[in-house]
Amino acid sequence: xxxxxxxxxxxxxxxxxxxxxxxxxxxxxFTGGTLWTVAYSFTKSKMLPKWKFVGFDQYERLWDTRRxxxxxxxxxxYGLCMLVLSFVLGFILAALMDQKxxxxxxxxxxxxxxxxxxxxxxxxxxxxxxNPDLGVSNVVRALGWDSFAFDPLYNAQIAIFGVVxxxxxxxxxxxxxLMLAGLRGIDQDIWKASRxxxxxAWKTYLFxxxxxxxxxxxxxxxxxxxxxxxxxDLIVAMTGGGPGVSTEMPAKYVYxxxxxxxxxxxxFAASTMMLLAVLIVVIPWAMLEFGGKKRG
Amino acid sequence: MDAVSAHLDxxxxxKPRKRFSRNxxxxxxxxxxxxxxxxxxxYVMVVTSLKGMPEIRMGNIFAPPVEITFEPWVKAWSEAxxxxxxDGLSRGFWNSVQITIPSVIVSIAIASVNxxxxxxxxxxxxxxxxxxxxxxxxxxxxxxxxxxxxxxRELGLYGSLWGLVIVHSIFGMPILTLLFRNYFxxxxxxxxxxxxxxxxxxxxIYFQIMLPMSLPIFVVAMxxxxxxxxxxxxFGVIYTKPDLYPMTVxxxxxxxxVQGVKEYNVNMAATLLTGLVPLVIYFVSGKLFVxxxxxxAVKG
Numbered sequence: 001x002x003x004x005x006x007x008x009x010x011x012x013x014x015x016x017x018x019x020x021x022x023x024x025x026x027x028x029x030f031t032g033g034t035l036w037t038v039a040y041s042f043t044k045s046k047m048l049p050k051w052k053f054v055g056f057d058q059y060e061r062l063w064d065t066r067r068x069x070x071x072x073x074x075x076x077x078y079g080l081c082m083l084v085l086s087f088v089l090g091f092i093l094a095a096l097m098d099q100k101x102x103x104x105x106x107x108x109x110x111x112x113x114x115x116x117x118x119x120x121x122x123x124x125x126x127x128x129x130x131n132p133d134l135g136v137s138n139v140v141r142a143l144g145w146d147s148f149a150f151d152p153l154y155n156a157q158i159a160i161f162g163v164v165x166x167x168x169x170x171x172x173x174x175x176x177x178l179m180l181a182g183l184r185g186i187d188q189d190i191w192k193a194s195r196x197x198x199x200x201a202w203k204t205y206l207f208x209x210x211x212x213x214x215x216x217x218x219x220x221x222x223x224x225x226x227x228x229x230x231x232x233d234l235i236v237a238m239t240g241g242g243p244g245v246s247t248e249m250p251a252k253y254v255y256x257x258x259x260x261x262x263x264x265x266x267x268f269a270a271s272t273m274m275l276l277a278v279l280i281v282v283i284p285w286a287m288l289e290f291g292g293k294k295r296g
Numbered sequence: 297m298d299a300v301s302a303h304l305d306x307x308x309x310x311k312p313r314k315r316f317s318r319n320x321x322x323x324x325x326x327x328x329x330x331x332x333x334x335x336x337x338x339y340v341m342v343v344t345s346l347k348g349m350p351e352i353r354m355g356n357i358f359a360p361p362v363e364i365t366f367e368p369w370v371k372a373w374s375e376a377x378x379x380x381x382x383d384g385l386s387r388g389f390w391n392s393v394q395i396t397i398p399s400v401i402v403s404i405a406i407a408s409v410n411x412x413x414x415x416x417x418x419x420x421x422x423x424x425x426x427x428x429x430x431x432x433x434x435x436x437x438x439x440x441x442x443x444x445x446x447x448x449r450e451l452g453l454y455g456s457l458w459g460l461v462i463v464h465s466i467f468g469m470p471i472l473t474l475l476f477r478n479y480f481x482x483x484x485x486x487x488x489x490x491x492x493x494x495x496x497x498x499x500x501i502y503f504q505i506m507l508p509m510s511l512p513i514f515v516v517a518m519x520x521x522x523x524x525x526x527x528x529x530x531f532g533v534i535y536t537k538p539d540l541y542p543m544t545v546x547x548x549x550x551x552x553x554v555q556g557v558k559e560y561n562v563n564m565a566a567t568l569l570t571g572l573v574p575l576v577i578y579f580v581s582g583k584l585f586v587x588x589x590x591x592x593a594v595k596g
Contacts, residue, residue: 014417014497015419015498019413023425025432026425026426029440032443033443033447037440037443038439093330096326097327101323110331113338113579114337116575117575118544118570121527125567134357226434237529237548237552251436254441255438264442268442275435282431286431
């Protein structure tokens with residue numbers, strides 16, 4: 001409507017002024033910043049960004065670095081564990097909460113409170129709980145199981161699973177709340193119908209309710225996945241990437257090379273790889289979610 | 297988003313009749329154990345922070361303190377060292393307060409006006425920018441970190457408090473704008489039209505009609521932002537200098553410092569102190585917090 005009039009630039013001027021921060025953020029920071037980083041990942045930047053094109057050199061070096069390979073592997077292990085476990089646990093908890101129980105609010109408050117805490121706090125608490133000398137394993141040993149040893153944070157083989165435990169504690173509550181909202185959104189008549197037909201509850205969940213909750217699952221999936229790629233604070237607080245490099249993550253690699261190691265090119269290349277990973281998840285989802293509606 | 301919170305208001309339908317059926321015992325048993333598991337770390341934090349170091353070295357972490365001492369709390373607040381500074385977490389606390397208050401106000405002011413413009417005063421191209429903004433919420437921060445350093449340096453704000461306020465406003469913008477846009481869209485349009493007919497302009501409608509009507513959504517946005525900004529670590533460590541580090545960064549430096557003997561009681565007191573602000577907000581705000589994260593989570 002604005003385009004049909006002359007001086008359309010000044011029509012609705014106040015709204016345009018109000019939108020200036022959004023326009024700058026969208027164009028300069030989000031679009032411009034992303035393109036800038038991608039462009040400079042093909043340069044030889046060391047301490048300062050330098051426009052000296054070197055093609056895929058940074059990427060070759062990146063994929064030759066053991067620490068990066070370990071980071072990617074950790075991201076896969078952590079991501080897969082978090083996705084599967086938080087989905088399954090979150091759904092089971094939501095299903096239990098949906099049984100018309102008493103004290104629902106109390107249970108929900110308890111299971112969700114870790115989500116209010118920062119990853120730093122989460123990481124430090126679990127670092128203490130998993131302390132091999134004084135933590136939980138000490139208690140188990142004191143109970144009489146002398147040889148018991150559960151020291152994930154000091155054992156490079158299983159250190160990443162220690163991080164998963166803390167991540168689950170912090171994040172499952174959110175999944176539960178989302179799943180519960182999804183369950184409550186399902187027509188109660190379906191339950192009545194399946195009861196009339198004598199279908200057991202677990203079968204109704206598995207074959208009727210879960211397929212109906214597909215949209216909730218997909219949104220939750222995209223949400224957790226884009227959060228997993230960013231995981232950084234938890235590692236810094238809990239293990240600092242150690243022992244050795246056994247709990248390193250891509251986000252930490254980026255930070256260390258950009259702000260610690262004075263090797264900007266590596267940081268840019270690594271962050272571009274992270275961007276790529278997120279795009280692979282988000283673009284199909286966005287097309288499914290928003291593209292389909294417009295056409296249909 | 298509203299559908300989400302409406303569904304969280306509680307179970308529907310009549311209450312079940314049998315209270316002690318086998319099913320109920322299993323359900324409450326499992327939920328009780330889960331609740332215990334979730335509460336345990338909080339319990340251990342509190343208990344550890346009230347013990348002396350000798351007691352920690354000898355006993356088990358689940359045991360309640362034999363002798364309650366508040367010394368670790370005092371030490372964490374006013375004496376714990378990071379590097380050369382030994383004035384405790386209080387410095388980080390006040391830094392975080394200084395960072396959080398302007399960041400919350402600025403980010404909500406920008407996003408609410410912006411959401412209002414998007415909902416009621418749509419102009420050509422607005423949807424494109426909005427789509428980029430929402431898409432940007434999924435882009436990993438890592439690709440924007442360094443360009444932002446350069447931009448802030450050019451503005452002379454790198455390392456300063458206001459630089460960090462800008463960063464928080466930028467990264468809070470997608471979700472907050474979405475939140476406000478959806479809320480203002482859900483208000484009856486007749487209201488806006490009547491005000492227009494009466495001759496009210498952009499700002500007049502915003503301040504006299506929209507703002508008074510949308511206090512709940514402002515509270516939700518505040519909860520979202522205060523916890524988010526208080527819990528931030530990455531931006532704090534990149535965009536400020538050590539004497540301005542927020543509480544989370546200072547906490548991590550205190551606990552994970554390699555020098556000296558580890559004082560677990562002080563560490564746990566410090567951790568609790570840092571977690572206290574979001575915890576209090578969480579327990580006080582209750583359903584509004586859930587509404588905030590549901591809005592933040594569903595993103596649309």
